[in-house]
Amino acid sequence: MRALASAVALLLSACALSQAQPDIPAVVVDPSAASRADLLAAVTKALGVSRITIADDALTADSTLIIERSRLLDSTGRQLSGRDYGKPEIFSLVKNGSHCVLVRTSDASRQVLEKTSCRQIP
Amino acid sequence: MLPRCASTLPAASLAGFFLLAFTACGGGGGSSGNPGTVIGNPGGSGTTTYVPGTFQPSATFEAKCAVPRTGRDPNNGNQPFPDSPGTVTSENNWLRSWTNETYLWYSEVTDLNPALYSTADYFDLQKTMATTASGADKDKFHFVLPTDQWEQLSQSGVQAGYGAQWFLIAAAPPREIVVAYVDPGSPAAAAGLARGDSVLTVDGVDAINDGSSAGVDTLNAGLFPEATGDTHALTLRHLNGTIFNLSLQSASVMSTPVQNVTAIPTAAGPVGYMLFNDHIATAESGLITAINNLKAQNVTDLVLDIRYNGGGYLDIASELAYMIAGPARTTGQTFDRIAFNDKNPTTDPVTGAALTPTPFHTTTQGFSTTTGTALPTLDLDRVYVLSGSGTCSASEAIINGLRGVDVEVILIGGTTCGKPYGFYPTDNCGTTYFSIQFGGVNAKGFGEYTDGFTAQNTVAPGAERITGCSVKDDFTHALGDPLEARLAAALNYRSSAGTCPTAPTGPVLMSKQEQAPAAFEGYAPKSPWRENRIMRSRH
Numbered sequence: 001m002r003a004l005a006s007a008v009a010l011l012l013s014a015c016a017l018s019q020a021q022p023d024i025p026a027v028v029v030d031p032s033a034a035s036r037a038d039l040l041a042a043v044t045k046a047l048g049v050s051r052i053t054i055a056d057d058a059l060t061a062d063s064t065l066i067i068e069r070s071r072l073l074d075s076t077g078r079q080l081s082g083r084d085y086g087k088p089e090i091f092s093l094v095k096n097g098s099h100c101v102l103v104r105t106s107d108a109s110r111q112v113l114e115k116t117s118c119r120q121i122p
Numbered sequence: 123m124l125p126r127c128a129s130t131l132p133a134a135s136l137a138g139f140f141l142l143a144f145t146a147c148g149g150g151g152g153s154s155g156n157p158g159t160v161i162g163n164p165g166g167s168g169t170t171t172y173v174p175g176t177f178q179p180s181a182t183f184e185a186k187c188a189v190p191r192t193g194r195d196p197n198n199g200n201q202p203f204p205d206s207p208g209t210v211t212s213e214n215n216w217l218r219s220w221t222n223e224t225y226l227w228y229s230e231v232t233d234l235n236p237a238l239y240s241t242a243d244y245f246d247l248q249k250t251m252a253t254t255a256s257g258a259d260k261d262k263f264h265f266v267l268p269t270d271q272w273e274q275l276s277q278s279g280v281q282a283g284y285g286a287q288w289f290l291i292a293a294a295p296p297r298e299i300v301v302a303y304v305d306p307g308s309p310a311a312a313a314g315l316a317r318g319d320s321v322l323t324v325d326g327v328d329a330i331n332d333g334s335s336a337g338v339d340t341l342n343a344g345l346f347p348e349a350t351g352d353t354h355a356l357t358l359r360h361l362n363g364t365i366f367n368l369s370l371q372s373a374s375v376m377s378t379p380v381q382n383v384t385a386i387p388t389a390a391g392p393v394g395y396m397l398f399n400d401h402i403a404t405a406e407s408g409l410i411t412a413i414n415n416l417k418a419q420n421v422t423d424l425v426l427d428i429r430y431n432g433g434g435y436l437d438i439a440s441e442l443a444y445m446i447a448g449p450a451r452t453t454g455q456t457f458d459r460i461a462f463n464d465k466n467p468t469t470d471p472v473t474g475a476a477l478t479p480t481p482f483h484t485t486t487q488g489f490s491t492t493t494g495t496a497l498p499t500l501d502l503d504r505v506y507v508l509s510g511s512g513t514c515s516a517s518e519a520i521i522n523g524l525r526g527v528d529v530e531v532i533l534i535g536g537t538t539c540g541k542p543y544g545f546y547p548t549d550n551c552g553t554t555y556f557s558i559q560f561g562g563v564n565a566k567g568f569g570e571y572t573d574g575f576t577a578q579n580t581v582a583p584g585a586e587r588i589t590g591c592s593v594k595d596d597f598t599h600a601l602g603d604p605l606e607a608r609l610a611a612a613l614n615y616r617s618s619a620g621t622c623p624t625a626p627t628g629p630v631l632m633s634k635q636e637q638a639p640a641a642f643e644g645y646a647p648k649s650p651w652r653e654n655r656i657m658r659s660r661h
Contacts, residue, residue: 083433
C-alpha cells in the first residue's frame with residue numbers, strides 16, 4: 001500500500017513537473033549499474049516485454065533511445081524477417097526540473113528515472 | 123514441444139535446433155490419431171473430424187494447446203496467456219486452417235490429416251513442395267521459433283559480441299571463418315581485427331577441423347557470445363600470414379549500419395561508395411548523412427555495397443532508393459506493392475487494412491530522425507550494386523524498386539538470396555510460425571526473383587539476370603578499397619563501357635602459399651546472439 005502511494009505520489013509529481021516546467025533534452029551522466037537497471041526497468045514496463053538488450057552507455061551521448069525487435073537468423077545465417085513493415089519504439093530522455101524523465105514517443109507516457117543523473121544538452 | 127530429432131526438422135529450421143538434433147535425437151512426439159476419427163469438438167479441445175478439402179476458420183482452433191502455457195505473459199504486459207487445453211491435433215488443425223487462409227501458395231499445399239503428425243512435422247508439410255527453375259525450393263523461408271525468443275527486443279543495433287562480423291566460407295569442417303568487417307569503436311576494432319583475418323582456434327579448439335559436438339559448442343560460444351563480459355581466447359591469422367592470439371571480452375556493441383562512405387576520384391568524375399549492412403532504425407540517419415556527404419562531393423555515380431545486407435525495414439529501403447534516384451523518376455511511383463493470396467486480393471488478411479503500395483518515400487519516416495524532413499537526393503539514373511548471397515529481402519527490394527522506375531541497376535558480385543516475400547510471424551501455443559504470406563512487386567509489377575538477382579554473365583543457371591558482372595568476394599582487401607575485387611570490377615565496368623572480368627565457374631580457392639582466405643560465397647550471420655548455433659559439426 002505504501003509502495004502504491006509512493007508510486008501515485010511520484011506520478012503526480014512527475015505530472016505536475018511536466019506541466020510546470022519545460023522538458024529539456026538530456027543525456028545520462030555517471031551511468032551506474034543502478035541507473036542502467038533503472039532505465040531497463042522503465043523501458044520494460046513501458047513496452048510490456050521481459051527481454052530487452054540495452055547498451056551500457058545508452059542515453060549517454062544522445063537523448064534518444066531506439067528499441068526494435070532483435071535480429072534473429074535462420075540456419076543459413078539470414079534474417080528471419082528481412083522485410084519489416086513496422087516501426088521501432090522511440091524514447092527520449094528529458095530533464096524536467098531536477099528529474100530525469102523517460103518519455104515514450106508513441107504515447108507520450110512518462111517515467112521518472114529515480115536512480116539516474118542527467119544533464120541537459122544543447 | 124519442438125521435435126528433437128533431425129529427421130523431423132525442416133531444411134530451413136533454425137540452426138539451434140539443427141545442432142541440438144545431433145546431441146539429443148530420439149525425442150519428439152508424433153500423434154497417434156486416426157483419419158476420420160472424431161476426437162472432440164471445436165469449442166472444446168479444438169480437435170475435429172478431418173474432412174479433406176474442408177477447412178474451418180483457424181480461430182476455431184487458436185490457442186488450444188497440447189501443453190497450454192499458464193500464468194501471465196511477460197512479453198504481453200503480463201496479460202494471461204490465451205492458451206486452453208487442447209491436443210497436438212488441435213494445434214495441427216490450427217496450422218492447417220491458418221495455412222489455407224493466409225499462405226501465399228495455399229493451393230499448392232497437400233491437404234493432410236492433422237491427426238497423423240507431430241506439430242513440427244505437420245508445419246513442415248504446410249508449404250509448397252514446388253521447385254524453381256534452378257531446382258531450389260520455391261519456399262525457402264518456412265520457420266518456427268519459440269515465441270519468447272521472437273519477442274525479445276534490443277536497442278537498435280546493439281548486441282552482445284565483439285563487433286566483428288564473421289563470414290563463414292565453410293561452416294562445417296574443414297571450416298573457413300574470416301572477418302568480413304569490423305564495427306568502429308568495438309572490442310574487435312580495438313584489438314586490431316580486420317577484414318580477411320581468419321580464425322584458427324577458439325578457446326583451444328581447432329576452428330578448422332574440430333567436428334565434435336563439444337568443439338562446436340566451444341566455437342559457437344566463443345565467436346557468438348550471448349552475454350556481455352564473456353572472455354574468450356582466439357588465435358587468428360592476418361592476411362600477411364602473421365599468427366596472433368587475442369583475448370576478447372564481449373560487450374554491448376553498437377553496430378554501424380552505414381560505413382566507409384567515400385568519394386573515389388576517377389577520370390570521369392568522383393564515384394561514391396558506401397557500405398550499407400543492415401536496415402535497422404539507426405541506418406536512416408546514417409544513410410542521410412552518407413548521401414549528403416556524397417552529394418557535397420559531387421559524385422556522378424554510386425557504388426552501393428549491400429553484399430552483407432540481409433534487409434530489415436522496407437521503408438528505409440524505399441528512402442534509400444529515393445535518395446539514389448531522386449524525384450524525377452520516382453514521383454507518384456510505387457516502390458513496392460505487396461500481394462497476398464487470391465483469397466485476399468484487396469485487403470491484408472491479418473490487419474484487415476486495404477492494400478496500399480509503398481511509395482518512394484521523399485521524407486524521413488522517423489526511424490532515427492525527425493519525421494517529415496525532406497530527403498537529399500543524388501538524382502542518378504544508374505547505380506552499381508555490390509551483391510552476394512547475403513543480399514536479401516529489403517536489400518533486394520532496393521534493386522527491384524529502382525528497376526521498376528527504370529534506374530539501371532548494375533549488379534557486381536554474387537547472386538542475391540531471392541526473397542521477395544514476407545510474413546506476419548504468428549504465435550500459437552508458444553511457438554511463432556513464419557510462413558510466407560505475401561510477395562512484393564515493383565512499379566512494373568515484377569517480383570519473380572525467387573532464385574535471386576544475378577549478373578548477366580553468371581555461369582550458374584537460374585536467377586533473374588540483370589546487367590553486371592559475376593565476381594567472387596575478396597577478403598584480401600578492405601571494403602571500400604578500389605582494389606577490392608567487386609568494387610574494382612564496378613569501377614572498371616564504368617570506365618570500360620561494360621567490361622567484366624572473367625566470370626568464376628565455381629568456388630575459387632587461393633593457394634595455401636598465399637595464406638589468404640578463399641574468395642567465394644559463404645555467408646555472414648548477423649547478430650546470432652540468441653539463436654547462435656551457426657557452426658556445424660558436419661555437412
